[in-house]
Amino acid sequence: MSQTSAGTLYIVPTPIGNLGDLSPRAQETLANVAAIAAEDTRHSRKLLQQFAINNEVFALHEHNERERAQAVIERLQGGDSLALISDAGTPLISDPGYVLVQQCREQGIRVVALPGPCAITTALSGAGLPTDRFTFEGFLPAKPQQRRKTLSELVAEPRTMVFYESPHRILATLSDLEEVLGAERKLVLARELTKQFETYLSGSIAEVAAQVNADSNQQRGEFVLMLAGAPVTEQAGDTQAALRTVTLLREHMPLKKAAACAAEIHGLRKNQLYQLALEHDNT
Structure with missing residues (x-):
């Protein structure tokens, strides 16, 4: 089947907290596709109901993507246009979708990525750290030894570094950052972006860690950690x-x-x- 007769896969970002961030284009796309592939169907149906979007929703997540991708491809080849969404933010950015998009590209199926909410760019734009060059490292390893090893490999990285972190590991990660990269390296922690209790904490690693340790409220929610690149003296x-x-x-x-x-x-x-x-x- 040629690309012109096949459907289109739309990559649609969804709000990371504020429902007002679902763009009119995203709403129109989600309302008009034949079906929506979602990371968590229960979570996504609640979001879609807020906008009176009642399309078919099926699960596509990290545990079933490889086995379900071919069925999705066949549906696209049959002429259906589909949308891919994650629980929040832009799909494929530390979320499922890579396997499906790669196969669509390989088989000549049209892929259209819509712009929209993304925790990385939202956090960076408000952080006050250099953003002309940065590297996104995703989630650090859960195991302490592997996490410290990963951080040791980034000690001399000159670009601003961006990490995601979960509430149950935030204290351990801040402790490892201080141990491996030193207490004085500049850090910005963004929490609960676009939500009611959005917070930016800025200072040295030691200062930010002290604030988080002292306030249990700062240990809740979803985190973006932004770390200044290595000083010139370390690089040289x-x-x-x-x-x-x-x-x-x-x-x-x-x-x-x-x-x-x-x-x-x-x-x-x-x-x-x-x-x-x-x-x-x-x-």
């Missing part, structure tokens, strides 16, 4: 010389201790240097 450190020092010290001590000593000598962070040494071993 002579890592090659430090790695040579690590190599020499390893003749007399374990790698972790050698990296800590070399980091102190060269003015680098020990976790950063340790990770670089591991990567150097694997090259």
